[in-house]
Structures are given as structure tokens and as C-alpha cells.
Amino acid sequence: MAGTYFDYVIVGASRAGVSCAEGIRSLDSSGSVLLISREKVLPYKRTKLSKELHNNYGDQDFLLHPPGWYEEQRITVYLGAEAVDLAPHIYTLFLADGRKIAYGRLCIASGASPLEIPDPAPVRYLREKSEGQSIFREARDWQRVCVVGNGIQGVELAEQFKLMGKEVDLTGPDSRPMASRVDPAMSKLIEQDLLDHGVHVRNRYTLNETGGRSEWDGIVASVGINPAALWLNDSGIETLSGVVIDTRCRTSEAEIYAAGDIAEPVFPFTSGLWHSAEYQGFTAGINMAGGEAELEQKPFRLKLDLFDRHFYALWYNPALEADPGVESVKLQQDRDMEYCRIFHRGDDFVSALYCGDPSIGKTIITPLVRQGAAFREIVEGIEKRHAVRPV
Ligand SMILES: Cc1cc2nc3c(=O)[nH]c(=O)nc-3n(C[C@H](O)[C@H](O)[C@H](O)COP(=O)(O)OP(=O)(O)OC[C@H]3O[C@@H](n4cnc5c(N)ncnc54)[C@H](O)[C@@H]3O)c2cc1C
Known part of the structure; x- marks a missing residue:
């Protein structure tokens, strides 16, 4: 089959791939751009999949851009097209349908796939919208649902099935929900919220212990992700679990960049x-188009809206609890803040956790951290409303 040439080729059309196209277009309005997606729908907000499942996503497409945007930007989109191999020495990408694409520069943005659990029973996973839609269809006939994995997506899924009127067991190997993302006190609040809404929380519980699956009509697992890098096995591109990149998103091969969940993290708390x-x-798009952009450590927070509560975590990891150089303060609870704990190393801000009004994170913590504010300034920013007391 005849080959086609594009100045820029992007494999994977989700958040990283579309942002890459935006970065390219911010500097180069005329170079030809091809965006390739294995999914058959235009790029959408994947994060909504575990937050709006209960209403089968309503009639919303959660599109990142309206359909006309791609044409306006002169971006060619191949939907339902899968990249199966890459030959960097001849600047050529191979698709499953036999097409060969020659490129000037290429970005790998193929994201991640769910880790699967070894289980003979039919287990469902949620990574793509079509999977969410089939889970919703099947769940109409389910009374009891087991959610495997007590991380953030497991917690969100437990809420969704509860909103659908199901009996829900939330199971997971960790001793508490979201153990790697929040401290024990915040886990407790999350767990209590789940219990208050009728979710059966089974911590330190792996499916294998039960022997049988007859308890549940449906099992949905969310136990982690693997970078979707299998198709690169013969490409010679350096990978660890993901594709290795530098601070300009360059891979080990000339003119090939990578971004998003496929990439090995450059900084902690970014995967x-x-x-x-x-x-x-x-950042990859800017560099591909001849600009100069470097990745820096940014305050990417994790947020969880569970039933009617809002939880926020920034740069937390359980190792902080044992770090002798790190201290923390707890801010006093009040009407709009149930819990808040700020970690610091001397004057330097290290991490923040809170449960309360979403605006505290949005208008105080994240902007101050982004400005490089010291720990005390961040506490003072919140202190206007709350008295601080040491832990
Ligand atoms: C249910 C769910 C809820 C989430 N909630 C949150 C949240 O609340 N907050 C948060 O920060 N993050 C959340 N995440 C994580 C977030 O969605 C990801 O970090 C983000 O989508 C990564 O973007 P990406 O573009 O790197 O990869 P992806 O979004 O995974 O997109 C990769 C795309 O590449 C395609 N692809 C893969 N291989 C190929 C191939 N060989 N050829 C062609 N196309 C290919 C895939 O089909 C996919 O469309 C959630 C993820 C899920 C699944």
C-alpha cells in the first residue's frame, strides 16, 4: 500500500496527543499534522468515565474540541486506526490496516491500559468510553457488584454503582481506601463517606481469597495501569515500564517524542x-515545532468528588510520614473545611491534603504553590479563615 507523508504524526488522540497538536499549532500553522486514534470517537475527557457512568454519560460526548476544530486547525484525524510498529531509521510508522505513514517528527501518546487481574470470571475494565457504555448496559441486570481496587478509580466506581442503586462491595489489597494517595485520616473520611452511603468496604481483601464469584453479578476492576508500549517492542526506543523521555519530551530516537501516561515520569507525582x-x-508539541520548552515540576493535584464531599491531594505520598525532615500542621476544622494537613520541610512547602470547599484548593493552595510560595505563605493564605495548630 502506498505511503503518506506528514510533517508531524501523533499516535494516540487523547489528552497528551491533542495537547501535542495544540503545541505544534501554536508555533507552526501550516505544517501537516496527523492525529491517530485506535478509538472510534473523537478525543474526549477520559476522566469523566468514572464520574458519569451512572447516567450512561447522558447525552454528553465530553469532547475535548468540537468536531469542526480539527478541520479548522488543518489537523487530519484517523479514527479506529492502530499503530503496530515504528521504524525510526526510515521515519516510518505502520498501521494495523497496512498503511505506512512517513513522518518528519512523531509523538508517542498512546497512553496506558488497565492492569488485569488473574481471574477466570469475566472481569470488566474501564479505560475507554465504549467500555463504560458496555458496563452500563450489563449493569442493568446486576444486583450486586464487586469493585476490585480501592484506589481513586475504584472509589469513584463504587460511588457510581451506588448511584445506580446496586449493592456494592469495594475490595482491595490496601489497608484503607486510596492508601497511596492520602494520609490515614483522609482515608478514614473517604471510607466513612462510602459506608454512610451503603458501600461495603472490604480492605485488605483480594478476590482470590473467596474461592467463588457467585456472590456478585458483576466484577469491575481498577488495579492500576501499564503504559501502552507493546507496539514499540521492535522499534529500538528506550523503555523502562514506559517510554524514557528527557525534560523536552525527547525519546532515545531522533525526531521522536513521547508524552502522557506512556512516558516514564520525569518528576514524581506526574504519572x-x-x-x-x-x-x-x-511541551512535546512546542519542541516538535522548533520551539524550546522544558518540563518543570508542577502542582498537579488529585481531586475526588465523592457523593457531596470534595477531597484534594497535592504531592502526597506515604513515605512523607516517615521522613524525619518533614513536618506537618493540621488546620482547624470549620464549616467549609473538614480536614486540612500541610506538610513542609523547613520553610519549603511539600504537600497538601484537605477535605472541604473546592475553592480552597482552586483559589488558594494550587495558585500559591504554582507561584513558588513558601510553606508559611500557603498556611497564611488559608489561615485567614482558620487557626493553625501543630500536629
Ligand atoms: C476512568 C478514569 C478516570 C480518571 N480520572 C482521573 C482524574 O480524576 N484525574 C486525573 O488527573 N486523571 C484521571 N485519569 C487518568 C487520566 O485520564 C490519564 O492520565 C490521561 O487520560 C492520560 O492521557 P494520555 O493522552 O497520555 O493517554 P490516554 O488518555 O490513555 O489516551 C491514549 C490514546 O491512545 C490510543 N492508543 C493506544 N495505543 C494505540 C496505538 N497503538 N495506536 C493508536 N492509538 C493508540 C488509546 O486508544 C487512547 O485513545 C482517569 C483515567 C481513567 C481511565
């Missing part, structure tokens, strides 16, 4: 996050 994929994609 598996929507805004991090957006930032990396845009």
Missing part, C-alpha cells in the same frame, strides 16, 4: 494524571 498529560503533550 497517571490528566493535567500532567496535557502539560507534557503541549
